[in-house]
Amino acid sequence: MFNKIGFRLIFVVAFTSLVIIGVFAYFNVKSQSSSLISEVERHANQLGETVVSSTRFDMMLNQRDRIQQIINSIGTQPQIRDVRIINKIGEIIYSSDSTNINKMVDKRAESCYACHAEDQPLEQISITERTRIFRVHPDSNRVIGIITPIYNEKSCWQADCHAHPKDQKVLGVLDVSISLADVDSAILSSEWKIVGFAVIAILSVGLLIAVFIRRWVSRPVNDLLTGTLQVSQGNLNYAIKEMGDDEIGKLGTSFNNMTKKLAEARMQLFQSDKMASLGRLAAGVAHEINNPLTGVLTYSSFLLKRTKDNPEFQEDLKVIVRETIRSREIVKSLLDFSRQSIPKKSLADISEIIDKAISVIENQLTLNKVKIEKRTEANLPNLTVDANQIQQVIINLLVNASDAIGKDGGVITVFTKQISLAPVGIAQIKKAACPKRHSLIDNDFKIDGLPSLKVKVISGDKEGIAHLDPVYGKHRNNFNVGFKIDKDAKFVCPECNNSIVQQDKLCPLCGAPVLAFEISGQGIYEVCSSENSNWEKWEAVDSGGLREYIEIKVTDTGSGISNEDLPKIFDPFFSTKGQKGNGLGLAVIWGIIDNHNGTINVESELGKGTTFIIRLPLAQQR
Amino acid sequence: MNRAADILVIDDEQVIVDAVVKICALDNYSVDVALNTKAGLEKISKNYYPVIISDIMLPDGDGFEILEAVKKQKKNSVVIMTTGYSTVENAVNSLYKGAVSFIPKPFTVDELLSALYRVNNYQKIIEKQKLLIQQQRIDEILYVTCPAKYLRLGHSTWIFQEREGTVLVGMCDLYMKTIDSIQQIELLNRDDEIEQGISCASLTCSNDRNHKILSPVSGRIVEVNDNVKSNPNLIEKDPYFEGWIYRVIPANIEYEIKYLIPCSSDRI
Numbered sequence: 001m002f003n004k005i006g007f008r009l010i011f012v013v014a015f016t017s018l019v020i021i022g023v024f025a026y027f028n029v030k031s032q033s034s035s036l037i038s039e040v041e042r043h044a045n046q047l048g049e050t051v052v053s054s055t056r057f058d059m060m061l062n063q064r065d066r067i068q069q070i071i072n073s074i075g076t077q078p079q080i081r082d083v084r085i086i087n088k089i090g091e092i093i094y095s096s097d098s099t100n101i102n103k104m105v106d107k108r109a110e111s112c113y114a115c116h117a118e119d120q121p122l123e124q125i126s127i128t129e130r131t132r133i134f135r136v137h138p139d140s141n142r143v144i145g146i147i148t149p150i151y152n153e154k155s156c157w158q159a160d161c162h163a164h165p166k167d168q169k170v171l172g173v174l175d176v177s178i179s180l181a182d183v184d185s186a187i188l189s190s191e192w193k194i195v196g197f198a199v200i201a202i203l204s205v206g207l208l209i210a211v212f213i214r215r216w217v218s219r220p221v222n223d224l225l226t227g228t229l230q231v232s233q234g235n236l237n238y239a240i241k242e243m244g245d246d247e248i249g250k251l252g253t254s255f256n257n258m259t260k261k262l263a264e265a266r267m268q269l270f271q272s273d274k275m276a277s278l279g280r281l282a283a284g285v286a287h288e289i290n291n292p293l294t295g296v297l298t299y300s301s302f303l304l305k306r307t308k309d310n311p312e313f314q315e316d317l318k319v320i321v322r323e324t325i326r327s328r329e330i331v332k333s334l335l336d337f338s339r340q341s342i343p344k345k346s347l348a349d350i351s352e353i354i355d356k357a358i359s360v361i362e363n364q365l366t367l368n369k370v371k372i373e374k375r376t377e378a379n380l381p382n383l384t385v386d387a388n389q390i391q392q393v394i395i396n397l398l399v400n401a402s403d404a405i406g407k408d409g410g411v412i413t414v415f416t417k418q419i420s421l422a423p424v425g426i427a428q429i430k431k432a433a434c435p436k437r438h439s440l441i442d443n444d445f446k447i448d449g450l451p452s453l454k455v456k457v458i459s460g461d462k463e464g465i466a467h468l469d470p471v472y473g474k475h476r477n478n479f480n481v482g483f484k485i486d487k488d489a490k491f492v493c494p495e496c497n498n499s500i501v502q503q504d505k506l507c508p509l510c511g512a513p514v515l516a517f518e519i520s521g522q523g524i525y526e527v528c529s530s531e532n533s534n535w536e537k538w539e540a541v542d543s544g545g546l547r548e549y550i551e552i553k554v555t556d557t558g559s560g561i562s563n564e565d566l567p568k569i570f571d572p573f574f575s576t577k578g579q580k581g582n583g584l585g586l587a588v589i590w591g592i593i594d595n596h597n598g599t600i601n602v603e604s605e606l607g608k609g610t611t612f613i614i615r616l617p618l619a620q621q622r
Numbered sequence: 623m624n625r626a627a628d629i630l631v632i633d634d635e636q637v638i639v640d641a642v643v644k645i646c647a648l649d650n651y652s653v654d655v656a657l658n659t660k661a662g663l664e665k666i667s668k669n670y671y672p673v674i675i676s677d678i679m680l681p682d683g684d685g686f687e688i689l690e691a692v693k694k695q696k697k698n699s700v701v702i703m704t705t706g707y708s709t710v711e712n713a714v715n716s717l718y719k720g721a722v723s724f725i726p727k728p729f730t731v732d733e734l735l736s737a738l739y740r741v742n743n744y745q746k747i748i749e750k751q752k753l754l755i756q757q758q759r760i761d762e763i764l765y766v767t768c769p770a771k772y773l774r775l776g777h778s779t780w781i782f783q784e785r786e787g788t789v790l791v792g793m794c795d796l797y798m799k800t801i802d803s804i805q806q807i808e809l810l811n812r813d814d815e816i817e818q819g820i821s822c823a824s825l826t827c828s829n830d831r832n833h834k835i836l837s838p839v840s841g842r843i844v845e846v847n848d849n850v851k852s853n854p855n856l857i858e859k860d861p862y863f864e865g866w867i868y869r870v871i872p873a874n875i876e877y878e879i880k881y882l883i884p885c886s887s888d889r890i
Contacts, residue, residue: 283707287679290706291635294728298641301731305648321730328728430880437886495887595877 006210006218014206021201025194033187040144040183041131047074048148048176051083062161064094071096081143081179085150087172133180142180147173220248227255232367236263262363286331293331297324345596348387350550350616351376354414357394361402369409370402377417383550383616389592390616396585397554397612404558404610415553419615420546424473426599426615427541429453429525432517434493434500440517442467447476449570449590453517455500457481459489466491468515468527472538479531491515491529502526509533548618549598555611561604569602626669627654629738632662632676632688633704638727642675645731649738659683663691671699673741678705678712689719698749700741704729710819713836714881717776717819724776724819724836736831743800744777766795768862773882775818775838780862781882789839789875791822792866793857802827804854809867814843816870818878823867825854839878845869 002008051074058066067085075083075096085094090105130147150171157166164171220243230238239256243249300320307313358372365372394414401412432440432453442454445467452467457479464481479485491501491513502516505526512530519525523540561569565576570590593600597617604610628651631642636657643653654671656662659680666674666688674692678685685703692699703716706727713724722744723737751764774780778797782790806826816822822837847866850856857865872878 287707290727291638294706295635295637295641297728297730298638298645298734302641302644302648305731324728325730332726433884433887437884439880439884441880443880595874597876 004218005221006213009213009217010206010210013209014202017202017205018198021198025191025198029187029191029194032190033183036183036186037133037144037180040178040180041127041146044131044144044146044176044178045127045148047080047178048146048174051176052148052150052174055085060155060159062159062163068094072098079178079182080176082175082177084175085172086175088168088170093172142184143177144180145175145177147175149173216244216246217248220244220252224248224252224255227252227259231259231262236266266363289327289331293324293327297321297328300324345384345386347382348385348390350380350383350385350390350416350552353385353387353391354394354416354552357391357398358414360391361395361398365398365402365412368402368405368407370405371409371411372398373411373413375413375415380416380418380550381618383618385596385616386592390596393589393592393614394552394554396589400585401554401556401558401610404556404560406559410557410609412557413553413555415551415555417551418618419549419551421549421615423538423541423544423547425471426547427472427538428599429470429472429517429519430597431520432525433520434496434498435518436493436496436498437518438493438495440493440500441470445478447471447478448474448567452478454494455515456492456494456497457485457489458492459483459486465494472525472536472541475534475536477527477531485530489529501529507533507535509535549615550618552614552616553611554614555609557609560606560608560610561602562606566602566604570600625671626665627652627671629653629673629675630656630662630665630669630671630699632656632659632674632680632685634658634677634681638677642734645734646738648731649735651738659685659687662688666691666697666699667695670697672745673702673738674699675702675704678703678716679707685716686719689716689721693720698745700745702737702741710817713819714775714878717778717836718881718883722777732832733834736833739831740797740800740833744796747796747799765799766862767888768794768885770886772862772885773838773879774885775836775882778836779838780885781838782866783875784869787871788844789841789870789872790866791816791838791868791870793835793861795861798858798861801825801833802829802831803858804828807850807854807857809846809851810843812843812846815873816841816843816868818881838882839870839872840874841870841872843868843870 002011051071055067055070058064058070071083071085071094074080080096082100083094083096084092084100086105087093092100092103092105095101127146130149132145133142134145135142150173152164152166152168152171156164156171157168223240223243227238227240236259238259240252243252300317304314304317304321307317354374354376358374362372398412398414405412428450430441430451434440440453440455441451442465443451445452445454445465447467447469448471450470452470455466455468457464457466459481462481462483464483466481466485467478469476490499492499500515500517502514505514506512507514507528507530510528510530510533512528512533514526514535515529517525517527519538519540523538525538526536528535561576570586590600593614593616599615601613601615602610603613629642629646631639631653632655633639633642634657639655639657643655646653651673654665654669656665659682662674662676662680665671674688676685676688685705689701689703692701700722701716701720702723702725703712703721704725704727705712713726716724722741725733725737747764754760754762754764768774768780769782772780772782774794777794780792780794782792784790804825805828808824808826810816810822816837817840818838819836821834823835825833825835827833846868850865850867857867859865
């Protein structure tokens with residue numbers, strides 16, 4: 001209940017209005033009651049003064065019965081509880097309550113304390129000091145009492161009765177007590193009214209807010225929630241109905257836009273996937289259909305040739321040949337479609353390419369609980385690449401990473417930075433020729449996935465092909481030619497049998513002959529012809545210094561690749577995904593990166609994850 | 623080594639083998655047949671066939687093994703490769719590896735006969751040249767090899783990388799010598815895309831044979847040689863300079879160049 005946004009809002013608003021109205025009501029009641037009390041006070045004071053002045057004449061004449069009568073008649077008034085005149089020593093001389101007459105009042109009691117605190121009667125005291133509010137019993141009504149002092153005057157001590165001496169200042173006091181029952185009930189009723197008002201105000205504010213929150217917040221938020229649930233279940237056609245032009249309404253519109261874009265992106269992904277499968281299908285169909293089609297075409301065109309003198313057959317056969325050629329063209333266009341498009345290189349921002357790749361796949365990854373992080377070094381220089389192909393590579397790696405992560409979720413991180421590497425161990429020989437300019441690159445014998453250098457070894461009457469590592473500095477040469485290479489062995493070009501041994505030069509380490517390969521545009525690559533020595537030299541590369549690369553690392557927290565599978569992953573048709581994959585993805589990636597003169601490597605630990613490292617050279621190699 | 627037949631056909635499809643046998647009979651060629659790589663290699667090692675027509679996709683291997691075997695055994699056989707799986711890679715790779723011609727399946731009678739006609743002429747020229755070398759008559763020239771800085775696709779077409787980054791495409795003289803004089807040439811237009819290993823022009827010769835020319839490079843045509851268009855015989859007269867066909871902006875020359883043979887290796 002409390003985790004609903006509407007309820008929380010109502011609670012907060014109700015609480016705030018409760019506090020505000022409460023504080024307001026408290027002070028309101030307080031001021032009302034104090035003004036009521038002071039009014040009563042003033043009234044009582046006036047009454048006291050009136051009694052004193054109205055009894056003055058009778059006092060002069062010492063007509064005690066008349067004074068008592070006046071006091072009695074005042075005391076009968078409904079609000080007045082008691083009227084008393086008390087003399088200097090505290091004896092009640094007159095009282096509207098006749099039972100109290102001649103009783104002594106304790107001077108230390110509350111009614112007297114204001115004046116007698118110092119044991120000295122004070123002459124002038126203010127109205128508030130003469131007033132007191134008290135209860136006779138704890139559960140009886142409140143009563144306000146006011147004391148009006150009766151001062152000695154010339155006429156008093158000169159009166160005939162000689163009751164008061166001259167030196168007395170205060171002769172006594174008139175004490176009027178008025179019941180506060182009416183005032184108290186007025187205060188109580190106004191308190192109740194304010195509480196009632198507060199309750200009604202809080203309830204109505206709460207209700208009003210509840211209605212509007214429901215209308216403006218809860219309902220649209222619920223709609224959005226339903227929408228996101230629908231989308232997360234894969235229903236990308238779900239659209240939220242118009243929700244006005246406030247922030248939530250805009251959220252709804254942008255939600256609709258998002259799902260639309262998501263649907264488009266998924267469609268695109270689906271489409272490109274479909275295209276790829278269609279391409280493979282087309283290639284397969286072309287192969288399967290082309291053979292029978294060859295039978296039809298050859299036989300019909302053969303018949304056409306043999307029946308030159310039979311115009312009747314000629315007409316029909318021409319139709320068969322024509323239509324078969326048409327079928328051939330259809331198959332050919334299918335193949336054209338499936339063929340990889342020609343790379344179109346141009347200057348591109350690698351960070352932008354990665355962003356695009358991520359945006360295509362991100363939503364898919366989010367649904368699989370895969371988090372993707374991008375860490376790109378600032379100010380990376382632009383690269384000359386086919387942006388579409390590199391994007392395809394990144395997407396492919398991300399999909400692979402996501403597949404490796406599976407359903408439990410994980411993290412894919414894409415690091416991009418610029419690095420400088422010494423060419424040793426990286427520079428790859430892509431073109432090598434013998435003195436007669438025959439290519440010595442062997443595309444059929446690969447060392448770590450790269451076409452090797454080939455050289456024919458002739459030793460006596462035996463001959464074989466040795467393969468050398470195309471990567472400068474890695475020394476994974478293969479001199480395994482099936483026989484022992486002796487000292488007098490010849491090393492020649494397999495095409496023209498011209499020697500490729502460097503004359504007048506021996507390996508500085510072991511003294512064996514040195515082989516020389518002409519690398520087009522990059523001088524001569526020299527390597528020791530013995531497998532016992534790792535000596536090699538590529539002057540053009542050594543003098544070139546460090547080379548600049550852009551390195552893209554795609555790291556996942558997935559299942560990893562086993563050591564047996566690791567060397568095979570770039571082979572075409574190798575797949576660990578069973579029916580799901582065709583085993584072409586990484587092979588195509590490899591081809592694309594190779595086309596960009598780059599390298600792609602993989603590091604993996606079973607159960608921990610896999611990292612693909614792509615390095616693209618900044619300056620294109622010659 | 624005895625000459626068993628004029629032609630050895632290696633293909634796993636019986637119907638194609640039969641068709642090839644019948645077609646070859648039209649031009650009076652005798653034909654021997656192998657239905658897989660193993661049988662083919664066996665026949666090649668035992669006998670001599672001037673011409674071998676081999677499928678690339680075979681049940682127990684591929685046609686490239688046949689090519690290797692022929693090269694290794696130093697037979698003078700010429701090889702025509704054919705496949706239904708006509709990827710560019712296949713066509714270009716087989717030419718790079720020494721096949722003299724590549725015919726994508728399905729082919730017509732005329733296409734096969736044209737190819738046979740060409741490779742037979744090719745063989746005659748090569749044999750004649752060997753004879754000349756043996757007789758030390760080096761100054762007699764049967765065909766002009768292409769200039770040193772050119773690169774060629776098999777023996778059919780060449781490219782020359784110009785300084786501006788464009789590439790000139792033309793026909794090799796050896797190929798021109800294997801066909802009759804050109805009667806008609808069909809060329810693509812400016813701005814058309816061409817692709818390495820895919821037909822980019824078609825020649826019709828005086829003996830009515832039609833020959834399709836495989837492009838040595840992929841890219842966009844920026845210029846078509848109008849002189850050749852109006853006078854096709856210019857190619858025969860000056861195949862390497864005046865007789866160029868297209869000027870192309872290459873799309874992926876760095877990659878495609880590995881299937882091209884540097885003409886400098888032709889010098890003897």
